[in-house]
Amino acid sequence: MSEAPDDTTPDHAVTGVLHPGDMGVTVAAACSGTVLWASEGRSAESCERAAGAGLTDAGDLASLVAAADIVISICPPHGAEALAATVADAGFAGCYVDANAVSPATVRRIAARFANFVDGSVIGPPAREPGTTRLYLAGPGAAGVAARFAGSLLDARVLDGGSIGAASALKMAYASWTKGTNALLVAVAAMAAAEGVSDDLTAEWGLSQHGLSQRLTYTAIRSAPKAWRWVGEMDEIADTFAAAGLPDGFHRAASEVFARLGEFKNSRSASVEQMLEALLNSPAAAEDAG
Amino acid sequence: MSEAPDDTTPDHAVTGVLHPGDMGVTVAAACSGTVLWASEGRSAESCERAAGAGLTDAGDLASLVAAADIVISICPPHGAEALAATVADAGFAGCYVDANAVSPATVRRIAARFANFVDGSVIGPPAREPGTTRLYLAGPGAAGVAARFAGSLLDARVLDGGSIGAASALKMAYASWTKGTNALLVAVAAMAAAEGVSDDLTAEWGLSQHGLSQRLTYTAIRSAPKAWRWVGEMDEIADTFAAAGLPDGFHRAASEVFARLGEFKNSRSASVEQMLEALLNSPAAAEDAG
Numbered sequence: 402m403s404e405a406p407d408d409t410t411p412d413h414a415v416t417g418v419l420h421p422g423d424m425g426v427t428v429a430a431a432c433s434g435t436v437l438w439a440s441e442g443r444s445a446e447s448c449e450r451a452a453g454a455g456l457t458d459a460g461d462l463a464s465l466v467a468a469a470d471i472v473i474s475i476c477p478p479h480g481a482e483a484l485a486a487t488v489a490d491a492g493f494a495g496c497y498v499d500a501n502a503v504s505p506a507t508v509r510r511i512a513a514r515f516a517n518f519v520d521g522s523v524i525g526p527p528a529r530e531p532g533t534t535r536l537y538l539a540g541p542g543a544a545g546v547a548a549r550f551a552g553s554l555l556d557a558r559v560l561d562g563g564s565i566g567a568a569s570a571l572k573m574a575y576a577s578w579t580k581g582t583n584a585l586l587v588a589v590a591a592m593a594a595a596e597g598v599s600d601d602l603t604a605e606w607g608l609s610q611h612g613l614s615q616r617l618t619y620t621a622i623r624s625a626p627k628a629w630r631w632v633g634e635m636d637e638i639a640d641t642f643a644a645a646g647l648p649d650g651f652h653r654a655a656s657e658v659f660a661r662l663g664e665f666k667n668s669r670s671a672s673v674e675q676m677l678e679a680l681l682n683s684p685a686a687a688e689d690a691g
Numbered sequence: 692m693s694e695a696p697d698d699t700t701p702d703h704a705v706t707g708v709l710h711p712g713d714m715g716v717t718v719a720a721a722c723s724g725t726v727l728w729a730s731e732g733r734s735a736e737s738c739e740r741a742a743g744a745g746l747t748d749a750g751d752l753a754s755l756v757a758a759a760d761i762v763i764s765i766c767p768p769h770g771a772e773a774l775a776a777t778v779a780d781a782g783f784a785g786c787y788v789d790a791n792a793v794s795p796a797t798v799r800r801i802a803a804r805f806a807n808f809v810d811g812s813v814i815g816p817p818a819r820e821p822g823t824t825r826l827y828l829a830g831p832g833a834a835g836v837a838a839r840f841a842g843s844l845l846d847a848r849v850l851d852g853g854s855i856g857a858a859s860a861l862k863m864a865y866a867s868w869t870k871g872t873n874a875l876l877v878a879v880a881a882m883a884a885a886e887g888v889s890d891d892l893t894a895e896w897g898l899s900q901h902g903l904s905q906r907l908t909y910t911a912i913r914s915a916p917k918a919w920r921w922v923g924e925m926d927e928i929a930d931t932f933a934a935a936g937l938p939d940g941f942h943r944a945a946s947e948v949f950a951r952l953g954e955f956k957n958s959r960s961a962s963v964e965q966m967l968e969a970l971l972n973s974p975a976a977a978e979d980a981g
Contacts, residue, residue: 505886524895535895560891570886575895577879578903582872588937589867595935596795596860601850605814605825605865613868645885646971647878648947650940657938681936 522572539563829853
């Protein structure tokens, strides 16, 4: 053979994904080569999801870390630093990709734990159709990570000239609008309900803010069950605003709104009425108004 | 004559409008009967605007108050209480309509100064075309006020069963979304600029948030010059949220954003770049980041 294949070419690549949840499993499924996950301590639902996506179970995190040359972290933002610490402490010597919704400052702290680090972020829903979901990557090793997703349902994009922090900053900016307006909309509706003008507001929205009442209903159905996961993300966004010298109140408030919706964590959906009641009748609400 | 017309029928009605600015002059022009304004202390621009709308100059506020049976207050929210106090102190005995963007609590304080009071609010742009602009009215005298606008460009609506505070609450809820999202959008763009990911955000918005970049440009052109007037309105909205036990941070932040745009008060418009620079380079920004 004129050229010996090295172990980082896609055919022989081994990528570890921590942890394949609803979003992570689609990232893992889009990755070429062998894709490992670690079943230890995960739910039966996770096992089923990973098996369905054709992932290989490494067993525990130590085995995954020993076998993989790239590890991609996809978890709720409040768990990102602890997960990175666990992987670093397990002696991982490959390229660590943090793809979570954390601030540039948080991602730089995580980066400091690894010799090879790529800053990543995912924008869009779980990647089940082409064109919906992008994995943004920044840092010296970004192209090598992106190569593993070539031709897949996940559109991996290297940020032009982006240093560590750029992919996270992009995610913070993007979600600060999408999730920030979700939280605001719920709070606006709760305020109208508290003042007894819900029907009047719905009527006026019907005249001049087309689609807003429908968006409120959709937020109850789709967002309320996920709100608990967004508390940490709103805190990371607020920190990012503060670091730029901008008012952080929008997302401190959004964090509080999502925290009050935490009770819908295990629900399939909520009604607008249930959602507004959770907002208005939380112990924090009574305290604020008192 | 079988029936003597009383002086409150539309034909003999005398309405005072304080003060006919860009919005107020269209409210005044839509009002039937004699419509007074008071030129004392007002700008040449106001005089021209009032004359153009066919308003009658009462001279000073005392003369207006003596002649009118309804006085409608339309002014920036931070001036609403002082204006009401001036009218009450001048001995006004008719029906006072506060149509400003103030909280239910503020409007109830204002109402306490008058024996006859109607809570009002205006939603929409200055009323120059049919169907764009509504004057919401609440309280026992609301129908009498609405009658003066029958068949006009201003759609006056009495809130069904609405007590004093309902029209103001509706305005607070409505503007908390429209102006709150304006402020958030500007802050998001400033955060992206501070982190060097503006172009990446614009590209992602082009893929998944249609019209948002255009809205940002439109906000710079149309909203930046008016931002100074919205500082007080955001404060009133934040107070309304707090009174309902809801997080007030969205609109405390929006107030700060609009305050930083105060320098565009006398501009015809701003560019996105100018607007973001004003946000990021304000003395408050340096302090927050420091």
